[in-house]
Amino acid sequence: xxxxxxxxxxxxxxxxxxxxxxxxxxxxxxxxxxxxxxxxxxxxxxxxxxxxxxxxxxxxxxxxxxxxxxxxxxxxxxxxxxxxxxxxxxxxxxxxxxxxxxxxxxxxxxxxxxxxxxxxxxxxxxxxxxxxxxxxxxxxxxxxxxxxxxxxxxxxxxxxxxxxxxxxxxxxxxxxxxxxxxxxxxxxxxxxxxxxxxxxxxxxxxxxxxxxxxxxxxxxxxxxxxxxxxxxxxxxxxxxxxxxxxxxxxxxxxxxxxxxxxxxxxxxxxxxxxxxxxxxxxxxxxxxxxxxxxxxxxxxxxxxxxxxxxxxxxxxxxxxx
Numbered sequence: 001x002x003x004x005x006x007x008x009x010x011x012x013x014x015x016x017x018x019x020x021x022x023x024x025x026x027x028x029x030x031x032x033x034x035x036x037x038x039x040x041x042x043x044x045x046x047x048x049x050x051x052x053x054x055x056x057x058x059x060x061x062x063x064x065x066x067x068x069x070x071x072x073x074x075x076x077x078x079x080x081x082x083x084x085x086x087x088x089x090x091x092x093x094x095x096x097x098x099x100x101x102x103x104x105x106x107x108x109x110x111x112x113x114x115x116x117x118x119x120x121x122x123x124x125x126x127x128x129x130x131x132x133x134x135x136x137x138x139x140x141x142x143x144x145x146x147x148x149x150x151x152x153x154x155x156x157x158x159x160x161x162x163x164x165x166x167x168x169x170x171x172x173x174x175x176x177x178x179x180x181x182x183x184x185x186x187x188x189x190x191x192x193x194x195x196x197x198x199x200x201x202x203x204x205x206x207x208x209x210x211x212x213x214x215x216x217x218x219x220x221x222x223x224x225x226x227x228x229x230x231x232x233x234x235x236x237x238x239x240x241x242x243x244x245x246x247x248x249x250x251x252x253x254x255x256x257x258x259x260x261x262x263x264x265x266x267x268x269x270x271x272x273x274x275x276x277x278x279x280x281x282x283x284x285x286x287x288x289x290x291x292x293x294x295x296x297x298x299x300x301x302x303x304x305x306x307x308x309x310x311x312x313x314x315x316x317x318x319x320x321x
Contacts (some may be wrong), residue, residue: 103240
């Protein structure tokens with residue numbers, strides 16, 4: 001091959017392939033969808049919230065805090081794997097360039113000691129041709145995604161109850177039963193709609209007032225933001241990880257303090273009380289931004305430019321496309 005481009009190989013194919021590629025003089029790119037290079041548990045998140053205890057190389061913290069499924073055994077296996085790959089320099093010696101979908105991940109990994117020149121920021125894209133916006137606003141706010149503890153959904157439900165707004169939650173996950181109990185106890189106007197995709201999901205987004213991302217971990221570059229924008233919806237997002245760089249404040253949405261019920265409730269109430277015209281303008285601005293900066297062709301051109309920098313000259317966008 002001219003080049004190798006890897007995604008999420010950690011526990012499946014494993015980084016064992018990288019040494020072989022290096023010996024064959026094949027440039028290799030790895031897209032980073034998580035923080036595995038720095039954090040053995042991927043997320044820099046543990047039982048007491050965002051965690052950077054391993055920053056100085058103290059990887060044993062993954063065992064001490066049972067970061068993998070609250071299991072000391074599983075955490076110990078991941079600790080051993082991480083130590084082995086660091087000793088073997090599986091990533092540092094064999095990867096030509098790392099791609100980060102968010103600037104936040106790039107800066108965080110540099111902060112943890114990686115060389116800046118090893119990274120390139122290439123944003124995610126959304127297929128605007130398959131996302132048809134409708135700027136007429138609905139009443140409920142919408143979350144769609146995995147119902148996991150890192151997503152901040154307990155904070156969202158409490159905030160919705162406080163702001164007295166209707167909320168739709170789309171998705172499944174380990175927190176589903178707990179969240180349903182919380183919704184019932186808090187008196188929040190919440191509907192749990194389960195897993196949805198395709199046209200059904202798009203219709204739900206178009207029927208909402210805004211999409212909400214209440215995350216409480218270092219999100220990378222959430223596709224849900226781009227999908228909301230492509231369908232003409234503004235976003236209320238937690239100011240954490242890569243979320244703020246995807247929100248133009250008061251233009252395509254607003255941010256709030258992650259984990260803060262009062263801050264999120266105020267944001268929900270503000271959007272509930274805002275004239276439709278103001279939110280429709282945000283939706284138009286959001287769609288325009290996606291059409292300008294987050295298209296498949298932009299992504300492809302950025303990717304081919306990187307390949308060219310690594311000495312691959314036989315590919316063209318027409319050939320790949």
